[in-house]
Amino acid sequence: MxxxxxxxxxxxxxxxxxxxxxxxxxxxxxxxxxxxxxxxxxxxxxxxxRVLRRPIRVSKDEIIEKGCDIFDGKWVWDNLSHPLYTEKSCPLLVKQVTCLKNGRPDSYYQNWKWQPDGCNLPRFNALKLLEILRDKRLMLVGDSVQRGMFDSMVCLVQSVIPEGKKSLKRVPPRKIFRAEEYNASIEYYWAPFLVESISDHATNHTVLKRLVRLDSISNHSKQWEGVDFLVFESYVWWMYKPTINATYGNLNNIQEYNVTKAYKIALETWANWIDTSINSHNQKVFFMTMSPTHLWNWEWKTGDGGNCFGETQPIQHPYWGTGSNLDVMGIVKDVLERLRVNVRVLNITQMSEYRKDGHASIYGERKGKLLTKEQRLDPKNYADCIHWCLPGVPDTWNEILYGVLLQDYRKF
Structure with a gap:
């Protein structure tokens, strides 16, 4: 059966x-x-x-061609793709850079795109940058110009992050923007001379009596240890006068130094920390060259004793102003070439030289307050031809940084 x-x-x-x-x-x-x-x-x-990354796809048009100098090019008008964000779309912007909100009558400065000769910059992609930064820290170190680059970077990425998944904290001398889902942070650290000085307080820093410690960097460097991506900058604060008071070794022995000599000693102190403290396998270091000033309009036209006030177009011919110090450029080149650790130079000086139109001028702040009506009527004395409006020139600096990071990611 x-x-x-x-x-x-x-x-x-x-x-x-x-x-x-x-x-x-x-x-x-x-x-x-x-x-x-x-x-x-x-x-x-x-x-x-355990969270594993998915590889970022890098298309052909995002690859910077071998041998192409992305810092050599020109500004082209592009009101279709630029600006990459607006003042309204980035509520985190501070009053110092919101030139339109502060009364600037034109917005042309927002619509210029940097076009390298013979190649293209990859279009900025916030999601790809955040993926590159997953579980990592990016820190921008320097003065208020570098803070503008930080503000720009935050604006470039914050719109793609949902509410509740991002935060901005001020922990002087740092500002910290976090993307929670990526466990990533973009940070700014106030160090106008890189080495220590009596101007190291993030908000209450003296201007008239500057004093730097040319051999001391430890208080700052403690905050830099272990950071995955470091972007350094230091220039404008050195240029207040031809000389600067400084100490070396003995805190009681204050001497007057020629600025370029003091800058060289300070940069060597910084370089020694880089060589002895950076793990090049896990950390990447960048140095951003001088952000130029446009204080005298006779340098680019038949001037009337004015400055950047009223300028609405970039300079379209070869130009190098007195606001950029060639001796300092030479010092940077010399010191970085002697480093054992690879520090990549972000040479933003020449491209920014052309942008006399991009400064805050009378549409920014002075000592934390917007200019009064009377001050705005006196642009020769009150126009800010050092800092930049946002959206604007610092966005291009970040586009370049993103392009380099994307190249590194692709090679890895």
Missing amino acids: TTLPSPDRHNQYLLPAALALLIFIGCLRIVLDNSKNTRLFFRLAGGGY
Whole structure:
């Protein structure tokens, strides 16, 4: 007699198959859901999950051609793709840079794109940058010009991050923007001379009586340790006078130094820290060259004793103003070439030289307050031809930094 399989024996095969199917569907759903955020979750043997990055796809038009100097080019009018954000779309902007809101009558300065000769910069992609920065820290170190670059970077990425998943904190001398889902931070650190000085307080820093410690950097460098991407800048604060008071070794021995000599000693102190403290396998270091000033309009036209006030167009011919010190450029080149650690130069000086139109002028702040009506009527004395409006020139500096980081990511 043939014995038919009992229902119980049949079920013992169906149940494991059904469970396997459910587990497969569940895993597939996790993969599909999280692929939207370009990440995968894998269960660890000991419990919990590990997040793995999905590779960023880098297309051909995002590749900077070999041998192309991205710092050599010209500004071209582009009111279709630029600006990359607006004052209204970035509520985190400070009053010092919101020139339109502060009364500037034109917005042309927002619509210029940097076009390198013979190649293209990759278009800025906030999601790709955040993926590059996942589980990492990017810190911009320097003075208020560098703070403008920080503000620009925050504006470039913040719009793609949902509310509640981003934050901006002020922890003097730092400002910290966090993208929570990426466990990433973009930070700014106030160090106008890189070495220590009596101007190191983030908000209450003296201007008239500057004193620097040319051999001391430890208080600052403690905040830089372990940061994945460091971008340094220091220039404008050195240029207040031809000489500067400084100490070296003995705090009580204050001497007057020629500015370029003091700058060289200070940069060597910084370079020694770079060589002895940076792990080039885990950390990348950049140095941003001088951000030019446009204090005298006779340098680019038949001037009337004015400055950057009223300028609405970039300079379209070869130009190098007295606001950029060639001796300082030479010092930077010499010191960086002697480093054992690779420090990449972001040579933004020449491209920014052309942008006499991009400064805050009378549409910014002085000592934390917007200019009064009377002050605005006196642009020769009150126009700010050092800092930049946003959106504006610092966005291009960040586009270049992003392009370099993307290249590094692709090679890795």
